[in-house]
Amino acid sequence: MKSHSIQSTQTIGKFVSYDSWLNSINRTRCTGWRWRKEGIVSTQNVFGKLYITRAEIARFETRALAGEFHKAAITPSRKTAPLSV
Numbered sequence: 001m002k003s004h005s006i007q008s009t010q011t012i013g014k015f016v017s018y019d020s021w022l023n024s025i026n027r028t029r030c031t032g033w034r035w036r037k038e039g040i041v042s043t044q045n046v047f048g049k050l051y052i053t054r055a056e057i058a059r060f061e062t063r064a065l066a067g068e069f070h071k072a073a074i075t076p077s078r079k080t081a082p083l084s085v
Helices: 006-010 018-024 029-038 054-065
Strands: 015-017 044-046 049-053
Touching: 015 018, 015 054, 018 029, 018 049, 049 054
Parallel strands: none
Antiparallel strands: 015 049, 044 049
């Protein structure tokens, strides 16, 4: 009888479960959905489950390290209320 570990069910050759990859980088499924919609990452649908290739992960990491996804932090301005005495 073969014993299957969680790792073997989350990776299939060059494919990694998209949900497990998102969990490993501390991102939510909502963020993953937005990235797919915006074309930031491409996934493969295998029998109704999403997978990402190791090559796509490497491409994403290269782009992220290059600063391609960098956005300036926008700090909202605060309106100060007049002091009443």
